[in-house]
Amino acid sequence: MTRNRCFAFVTLLLALILACNLPSAATPNSSTRLMTAAAQTLTAFAFQTPLALATTPLPALTTTPPPAPPVTDMATASPTSSVVLLTVSTATNCRTGPGTAYDLLGGLEVGKTAEAVGRYTPSNYWIIQNPGGSGTCWLWGEYVTVVAGDPQRLPEMTPPPSPTPARVSIVGYVYHDNNRNGIMDAGDTPYPNFPLYLSREEFGPTIQETATNASGYYVFKVSAGQYWLGYPGGPPVCPPGSVRVQVNPGQTVRKDFGVLPCSPYDAGCTCP
Numbered sequence: 001m002t003r004n005r006c007f008a009f010v011t012l013l014l015a016l017i018l019a020c021n022l023p024s025a026a027t028p029n030s031s032t033r034l035m036t037a038a039a040q041t042l043t044a045f046a047f048q049t050p051l052a053l054a055t056t057p058l059p060a061l062t063t064t065p066p067p068a069p070p071v072t073d074m075a076t077a078s079p080t081s082s083v084v085l086l087t088v089s090t091a092t093n094c095r096t097g098p099g100t101a102y103d104l105l106g107g108l109e110v111g112k113t114a115e116a117v118g119r120y121t122p123s124n125y126w127i128i129q130n131p132g133g134s135g136t137c138w139l140w141g142e143y144v145t146v147v148a149g150d151p152q153r154l155p156e157m158t159p160p161p162s163p164t165p166a167r168v169s170i171v172g173y174v175y176h177d178n179n180r181n182g183i184m185d186a187g188d189t190p191y192p193n194f195p196l197y198l199s200r201e202e203f204g205p206t207i208q209e210t211a212t213n214a215s216g217y218y219v220f221k222v223s224a225g226q227y228w229l230g231y232p233g234g235p236p237v238c239p240p241g242s243v244r245v246q247v248n249p250g251q252t253v254r255k256d257f258g259v260l261p262c263s264p265y266d267a268g269c270t271c272p
Contacts, residue, residue, distance in 0.1 A: 082149065082153075083115055083148060083149050084115065084116040084146060084148065084149035084150065084151050084153070084154055085113045085114070085115060085116070085146070085147050085148040085149060086108070086113065086114050086115075086116050086126060086128060086139070086144050086145065086146060086147065087108075087110075087111070087112065087113050087114075087144070087145050087147050088108050088109075088110060088139075088143040088144055088145070089110065089143045089145065090110065090143040091107055091108070091109050091110055092107055092108050092139055092140055092142070092143055092144075093106075093107045093139075093140070094106050094107050094108060094128065094130065094131070094132075094137035094138060094139045095137060095138050096137065096138065096160065096163075097138055097159050097160045097162070097163075098120050098123040098125040098138050098140075098159050099123070099162075101162055101163055102138070102160075102162075102163060103163065105130055105132070105133065105137040106130055106131055106132030106133060106137060107131070107132070108128070108131050108139055109131075112131060113147060114128040114129055114131050114139070115128060115129045116128050116146075116149075116151065116154060117129065117136060117154070117155075118136075118154050118155050118156070118157035119151065119154045119155075119156055119157065120138070120156065120157050120158075120159060121156065123159075124140065124141040124142065125138045125139065125140060125141060126138070126139045126141050126144060127139075127157050138159075167221050167222070167223065168221075168222055168223065168224055168247045168248075168249065168250065168251050168252060168253075169219055169220065169221055169222070169247075169252040169253070170198070170219070170220040170222060170227065170229065170245055170247060170252075170253050170254075170255065171217070171218065171219045171220075171252060171253070171254050171255075172217075172218060172254050172255040172256045172257065173190065173212070173215070173216045173217055173218075173256045173257075174190070174191040174194040174196075174212045174216050174218065174237075174256070174257045174258075174259065175188045175189060175190050175191055175216050175256065175257075175258055175259070176188055176189045176190075176191055176258070176259050176261065177238065177258030177259060177260055177261070178261055180258075180260060180261070180272055181272055182238055182258055182271065182272045183258075184256055184258065188258070189216075190212070190214070190215050190216025190217075191212060191216045191259050192212055192213060192214045192215070192216060193211050193212060194211060194212045194216070194218075194231065194257075194259075195209065195210075195211050195231060195232055196209065196210055196211065196212070196218055196220075196229065196230070196231050196257075197209045197229075197230050197231065197232075198220050198222070198227055198228070198229055198230075199227065199228045199230070199242075200225075200226070200227060200228070201228060202228045202242050202244070203228075203242070204228065208220055208222070222247060223247075224247050224248055224249040224251070225246075225247060226244065226245070226246050226247075227244075227245045227246075227247065228242045228243070228244055228245070229242065229243045229244075229245050229255055230242035230243070231257065235259050235260070235264065236259070236260040236262060236263075236264040236269050236271075237257050237258065237259050237260070238257070238258045238260060238271035238272070239257070239271060240271060243255055
C-alpha cells in the first residue's frame, strides 16, 4: 500500500513538471534534461523499500506473577510443638512434691489442659504450671494424657525435701476399773505392760505398737489424721474392741481403757 501511494505521488509530480515546460517544443535543453533526471530519480526512489517507514516492534509486555507463598504441611506444623500439654481423665490433685506428704496447691480438672515443664519418672509425676495459681506444682501421672508436644524433651526434675509433718500424740491410761463406772478415779489402779496397737484402718495392718508403763500410761507419736486404737484379746476392756481416733494438727487426744473386774464369759460383765 505504501509503495503504490509513493508511485502515484511521483507520477503526479512528473506530470506537473512536464506541464510547466509544455510551451517549448524545441529540442530539450539542459533544464529539461535536469527535470527528466529528477523525475527518473524520484521514480527509482518510489520502487525502493521505504526504510523510513519501517518501525522496530516494541517488546511484548510480560507480567511476572508474585511468588506463591510456601506451602506448609498442616499435618506436621504445630504452633505449640515445643510445648507439652496435658489433660486428665479424673480430677487430680497438684502438690508441692511427689506424694501426699507434700502440701496441696490445687488440682487439674477434667477437660482442662496444663503445660508441663518437667517430669519425675521414678514416681510417675509431672511438673506443670499451677492451674489455680502461680508457679508450678507436681501432678500424679496415673490419669494423665499428653495432647500436644514431645514429653521426651522435658527435663527430669529432682523432688524437694520431704516435709516434716507436725507431730501430735494419742495418749491415755489403762487401769483396773474396780467400780465399773468407766472412769479412772480414786480406787482404780494402773494396768502396767498392757499392749496396744495402732493402725490406719479398722482391723488394718499395725503401724505402731506400745505397752503401758508402770503407771498404766501409754503414748503414740503420730501425724494428724485418722487412726484405730486396739488391743489384743484377753480380759474384758471398756470401751470394747477397736476405737477410732481423729487427731487434728497440734492436738493431743486422750483415750483411756478400763479393764473390768469380771470374766469375759460372765454375761453380766459388760461396759457401763
